[in-house]
Amino acid sequence: MNSNVSPNNPPYPAFRATEKGSFAWDSTVRRWPIIIDSALKDMEQAVAATTNDPAKKDEGDLIIESLQQLKQEIADDKPLRLLKDNDSDCASWNEHINLYFSKVTWFDGSWLFNECYMYRRMRESYSLSTHWKDYDVFNNNKISTFRGSSASVFDLAMKMPQLITPVELEKQELVFQELIQVCLWGNATDLSLLTNMTEEDIKRLQAIEKEKLAEQLQFIVVNHIDQVWDKLKHMQNARIDFVLDNSGFEVFVDLVFADWLIQTNRASKVIFNCKTIPWFVSDVMPKDVPILLNCCLDRGFFPNQPSTDQLNALETLVKRWQSYLASGQLVLQSHSFWCSGLAYRSLPTEAPELFADLKNSELVIFKGDLNYRKLVYDCQWPVTTSFHDAIGPDLADRFTSILSLRTNKAETVVGLAKGKQEEIEAKVSPNEWKCTGKYAVVSYNG
CATH class of the missing domain: 1.20.930.60 (Transcription Elongation Factor S-II; Chain A)
Structure with missing residues (x-):
């Protein structure tokens, strides 16, 4: 392991394009x-x-x-x-x-x-x-891709009243188990990677029926969902941050998860940390959320003639989200650090005011592949390295609870149990489980 760490000299060898075929x-x-x-x-x-x-x-x-x-x-x-x-x-x-x-x-x-x-x-x-x-320059792509997610959008809108009503903790845990997976697999729609995925792949990864979500559990190679629930189950009126990834359907499901956190009084404030500039094709800028909400309220936006009940359910949902924005329960903010080329270990020195602000959050949820790569310095770690060790002491020990929801779209991955890599690669190639978005990690440092 390299002890003289710097942006071009990470803890283990960096991934570089000089390695043909990588x-x-x-x-x-x-x-x-x-x-x-x-x-x-x-x-x-x-x-x-x-x-x-x-x-x-x-x-x-x-x-x-x-x-x-x-x-x-x-x-x-x-x-x-x-x-x-x-x-x-x-x-x-x-x-x-x-x-x-x-x-x-x-x-x-x-x-x-x-x-x-x-x-x-x-x-x-x-x-x-x-x-x-x-x-x-990516705005038209973001909107057109979201339009293609109409089936899952309306399915969630129709389900939402049932998701936010359970009072019993046991039922809330079942809802949480479903929502965190929806929030995870929403990351499958990354416009910068659509060249690698078929339409069937995208539909499968956006599927939100309980049976299909149960099937998807086998594709989560690092699964800390139970530890996250242990953190959340007794949380009250907290501040929770999302460091967002993609616009469109993914941020829609982030809004669904944030809504559940607010409705169940786990969060009194949810902060969405956005990018400052057009970034990685589909990443969320502050202006993208109001645009998405307006698309949802436009009854002619989605194809396939949704029913009046579906349209009404979506309108109810979106107006509640708009009320959160108006009241300050949901906050959109951005910082140029999220659009730097640096790993997140440099957060305390490069953006100390952002670091200090995020320490006020009881849980920071990092969405997507790029955020994961930046958390773990995007290098060739042994796969059994713990998430805690990979994110480094400034974040792991001095920070707050960190959750990474990431579908695997790049080669770096940590936190696997001993023997897990061999078990996976007896069935599929390294590229299949590391780079296609068909496998995922739910990594938590509490």
């Missing part, structure tokens, strides 16, 4: 160009629709050119250059590049930092403009 390599040579191409297509359509503003059109053409240049830089394995915009995080990004990633290229830098840097470079293209500064 998921980092596949991301660099295949996934990232697809993501940039999708952004280019969106921009070309947006610029073509800009007919009455020549200055905006010219800026849009420059953004298209810069995205094309970024794609070529990656293909040519160029060194990471300093950022050129005036965003508030620009200086810290450039400091980290100079300190840790000087002369590092798109292939030989750590995959975690390089992937974050790619999205920050995309942001630079817009930040340098006047007319496109607030444009979210």
Whole structure:
């Protein structure tokens, strides 16, 4: 184990695209160009629709050119250059590049930092403009993907009155067991990874019927659900934080879980920590939640002609969520640290005010694969390393209760029982259980 830890020198060897055939390599040579191409297509359509503003059109053409240049830089394995915009995080990004990633290229830098840097470079293209500064190039994708989740959305909306009414602790535990799995598998809809998943895979992972959720338990390779319930069952009027991942259906189920926490008086305040910029295609920015709620209230938004009862149930649910936002029971906030390229061990030094604020929370729920990778420093840990050891002493010992709900979409994973990896790999390949989103971890440090 490496004792001189730094962003390009994690506790164990970092994942790098120099390892041909690895998921980092596949991301660099295949996934990232697809993501940039999708952004280019969106921009070309947006610029073509800009007919009455020549200055905006010219800026849009420059953004298209810069995205094309970024794609070529990656293909040519160029060194990471300093950022050129005036965003508030620009200086810290450039400091980290100079300190840790000087002369590092798109292939030989750590995959975690390089992937974050790619999205920050995309942001630079817009930040340098006047007319496109607030444009979210992923917004149309987020909305269209959520529209395709209508069956699960209405199923949850119809179920919600039954989920929040049980008084007996035993029944509440059953509801919790169901909701935490729904909250976990909602993470399956990551737009940056849809190139790896079939439509059937997505439908299976979004399935919320109890029988299918029971089947899904076998795919949770680290399962601390019972420990989380031990924490939650007697909790009252607490502050609970979510560090969000994807917009669309995933944040919808995060809202369902938050609603249950508030309705059962476990939480008096739930804080949703969002990204500050368009990030990893589908990640939640503060503006995405009101957009999603408005889509739900638009009775023509979802296809397949939902029934009046379904529409009424969803409207009741969404109006309650809007009341939480209005009253401060549900808070949307963002911080640039969530859009840095650093592991979360650096939270106390890089964002001390955020670290101090989060310590006031009784439970912090980190959603999704990227948050997990940042929690455990995204390196080649032995899989039996404990979650407590992997997240490091500043978070494990000085912080608060940490829960990671993550469907596995990258190679790093910790917390497996001895022999569990061999048991899994007697049935499926390492790539199948580590990188496809079909397997998951519920990791808790209480």
